Amino acid sequence: MIWRDEHGKSLAxxxxxxxxxxxxxxxxxxxxxxxxxVLHERTGGHEAxxxxxxxxxxxxxxxxxxxxxxxRALRDKVGVTGRExxxxxxxxxxxxxxxxxxxxxxxxxxxxxALLAGSAAEVVGLGSLPPLPxxxxxxxxxxxxxxxxxxxxxxxxxxxxxxxxxLLELQTVHQAVLGTPLQKDTFRRHVLPGLADTGRTxxxxxxxxxxxxxxx
Amino acid sequence: MIWRDEHGKSLAxxxxxxxxxxxxxxxxxxxxxxxxxVLHERTGGHEAxxxxxxxxxxxxxxxxxxxxxxxRALRDKVGVTGRExxxxxxxxxxxxxxxxxxxxxxxxxxxxxALLAGSAAEVVGLGSLPPLPxxxxxxxxxxxxxxxxxxxxxxxxxxxxxxxxxLLELQTVHQAVLGTPLQKDTFRRHVLPGLADTGRTxxxxxxxxxxxxxxx
DNA sequence: CCAATAGTGTCTATCAGACAGTATGTC
DNA sequence: GACATACTGTCTGATAGACACTATTGG
Numbered sequence: 001m002i003w004r005d006e007h008g009k010s011l012a013x014x015x016x017x018x019x020x021x022x023x024x025x026x027x028x029x030x031x032x033x034x035x036x037x038v039l040h041e042r043t044g045g046h047e048a049x050x051x052x053x054x055x056x057x058x059x060x061x062x063x064x065x066x067x068x069x070x071x072r073a074l075r076d077k078v079g080v081t082g083r084e085x086x087x088x089x090x091x092x093x094x095x096x097x098x099x100x101x102x103x104x105x106x107x108x109x110x111x112x113x114a115l116l117a118g119s120a121a122e123v124v125g126l127g128s129l130p131p132l133p134x135x136x137x138x139x140x141x142x143x144x145x146x147x148x149x150x151x152x153x154x155x156x157x158x159x160x161x162x163x164x165x166x167l168l169e170l171q172t173v174h175q176a177v178l179g180t181p182l183q184k185d186t187f188r189r190h191v192l193p194g195l196a197d198t199g200r201t202x203x204x205x206x207x208x209x210x211x212x213x214x215x216x
Numbered sequence: 217m218i219w220r221d222e223h224g225k226s227l228a229x230x231x232x233x234x235x236x237x238x239x240x241x242x243x244x245x246x247x248x249x250x251x252x253x254v255l256h257e258r259t260g261g262h263e264a265x266x267x268x269x270x271x272x273x274x275x276x277x278x279x280x281x282x283x284x285x286x287x288r289a290l291r292d293k294v295g296v297t298g299r300e301x302x303x304x305x306x307x308x309x310x311x312x313x314x315x316x317x318x319x320x321x322x323x324x325x326x327x328x329x330a331l332l333a334g335s336a337a338e339v340v341g342l343g344s345l346p347p348l349p350x351x352x353x354x355x356x357x358x359x360x361x362x363x364x365x366x367x368x369x370x371x372x373x374x375x376x377x378x379x380x381x382x383l384l385e386l387q388t389v390h391q392a393v394l395g396t397p398l399q400k401d402t403f404r405r406h407v408l409p410g411l412a413d414t415g416r417t418x419x420x421x422x423x424x425x426x427x428x429x430x431x432x
Numbered sequence: 433c434c435a436a437t438a439g440t441g442t443c444t445a446t447c448a449g450a451c452a453g454t455a456t457g458t459c
Numbered sequence: 460g461a462c463a464t465a466c467t468g469t470c471t472g473a474t475a476g477a478c479a480c481t482a483t484t485g486g
Contacts, residue, residue, distance in 0.1 A: 012272075014273045014275070014276070014278040014385040015275075015277045016233060016234050016235065016276060017232060017274065017276045018230060018234055019232065019233055019235065019319060033245050057230045058230075058233065059230075059231075060230070060231040060232060060233045060317050061231045062308075063310040064306045064320075065308050065309070065310065066306060068435090080270050085305060087305050089303045089305075090282060090303060090306060090321055092280070092281050092282045094280075094281065100281070103235060103282075105306055116439060130384035166465090167465085167466090168465085169375070169463085170485055175267060181447065183448095183450070184465090184466090185448055185449085185450075185451090185466085185467075186448065186450075188466080188467090189447095189448085189467095190448085201457095204458095205457090205458080205463095205464080206457080206458055206459080206462080206464070207456085207457060207458070207463040207464025207465070208455070208456040208457045208458090208461085208463080208464050208465040208466080209456080209458095209464090209465080210464080210465060210466090211465085211466090233452080288480040311434080374441095382438090383438085383439090384437085384438085399475095399476065400438090400439090401439085401462070401476085401477075401478090402475065402476055402477075403439075404439075404440090405474095405475085406475085419484095420485095421436095421484090421485085421486060422435075422436055422437070422484080422486085423435080423436040423437030423438070423483080423484060423485075424436080424437050424438045424482065424484045424485095425437090425483080425484065426437080426438060426439090427438085427439090427440080
C-alpha cells in the first residue's frame with residue numbers, strides 16, 4: 001500500500017535530501033583557560049588530512065534517530081561514549097556540501113577532558129581553530145553560545161567539573177566556559193544553593209583545605 | 217562526477233529520509249486573553265477534515281531552503297505571507313509518520329490577527345485545541361515556550377501589537393502571551409526603555425487619552 | 433462634580449557586587 | 460610565626476514589585 005498526501009502524491013514522488021549530523025563536542029583542556037573543540041582528522045577520500053567536527057549520515061535504513069546518529073559519530077570518529085547530544089539547529093544552505101543536497105542537523109555536547117584519554121580525539125582551543133569545512137565554524141559558534149547560556153543558569157549544568165569539586169575548581173570551569181573572570185565571593189553565593197556539601201575536603205595543598213561539593 | 221566520502225560511498229548509497237517543515241503560527245484573537253494557533257483543515261486524502269499545523273515537504277529539486285518551504289506552507293495552506301519563521305527543532309521519531317521515514321523541521325512564527333482577515337486560516341485558542349496529528353501537539357508546546365521566552369526579553373519583540381500601540385494595549389499582548397497578569401506600573405517601567413514615544417495619543421475613549429508608542 | 437483611565441512619586445525587600453575581615457591549613 | 464588559601468560579615472547601589480497618589484479626559 002502506498003499512502004498519498006492531499007495532492008495525491010506519495011513520499012516517493014518527492015526528491016529527498018541527504019541528512020547528516022555534526023557534533024560540536026566541547027571540553028576543557030587542563031590548565032587551559034578556554035574551551036576546546038574535539039576534532040577528528042579525516043583519512044582517505046578527497047579531504048584527507050583536513051580536520052572537521054565529528055559527523056555522519058543518518059542511517060535511515062536502520063530506523064536510526066538523529067540522537068543515535070550523533071552518538072555513533074562520536075563513538076566512531078573520536079571514540080567518545082556516554083554523551084547526551086542536544087540539537088542546535090539545521091544547516092540547510094543548498095550549496096553547503098559540494099556532493100549534493102545535504103542537510104546537517106548540528107548538535108552540541110560537552111565532555112570532561114579526562115574521558116578523552118587515549119581516544120582518537122584531537123582537542124583544539126577555541127582561539128586556535130583551523131578553518132573548518134562546510135559551515136562547521138558556524139556550528140562551533142552556535143555550540144559555544146548555547147553552552148554559555150546554559151552555564152549562566154546554575155553550577156556546572158553539563159558536568160564538565162566531574163562528580164566532586166571544590167568551589168575554586170567549579171569557578172575555574174565557569175570562567176573558562178564563559179570566557180570572563182568571576183569574583184570569588186559573588187560566585188560562591190550564586191552557586192551554593194545548587195550544591196550539596198560532601199563533608200569531605202581537598203587535602204594536600206598549601207593553605208586551608210577546601211570543602212568539596214556535588215551538584216544537587 | 218560522483219563524490220565519495222571517506223568510506224568510498226557516494227550520497228546515492230545512503231537511503232534518504234523525506235524532510236518536511238511544520239509551522240506553529242501563533243496569533244492573538246481580539247478580546248481573547250490567550251494565544252491562538254493557526255490551523256488548516258485538510259481536504260482530500262486519507263485525513264480529510266482533520267485539522268493540522270500548516271506544513272509541507274521540502275522541495276529539494278528546487279533547491280529550496282527550509283525557511284522557504286515554511287513560507288510556502290504558510291502561503292499555500294493558510295494564506296499568510298511576510299512572516300519570518302524560526303526553527304524550533306527536528307522531530308525525528310522513526311514512526312512519527314505512517315507513510316514512511318519523515319523528519320519534520322518544526323518552525324514557529326507569530327502574526328497580528330488583523331493580517332488573517334479573509335484567509336483560509338482557522339484560529340483555535342490554546343485551551344481548546346483539538347488533538348493534532350503526528351507530533352504537532354509537541355510542536356505547539358515548543359512554539360509557545362519559545363515565544364514566551366522571547367517576550368520576557370523586551371516589548372513585543374515579534375510585533376504582535378502592530379506598529380503603534382498604547383501601553384495598555386502592549387500590556388494586554390504580553391499578558392496573553394505569557395498567560396499571567398502583570399502590574400501596570402512595573403510593566404511600564406520595564407518596557408519604556410525599549411519604546412519610542414510617537415507624540416500622538418489614542419483619542420475617543422473614556423478617561424485620559426493614552427500616549428502611543430513604537431518599538432525602538 | 434463624577435467616573436474612568438493614564439501616569440508617577442516613593443517605600444521596601446531583594447540581590448549583585450565588592451571590600452575587608454576571620455578561619456584554618458602547610459611549611 | 461609566616462604565609463597561603465578558604466570562607467564570611469557587611470556595606471552599597473541597583474532593581475523589582477507594590478501602594479497610593481496625582482493628572483487629564485468625557486459625560
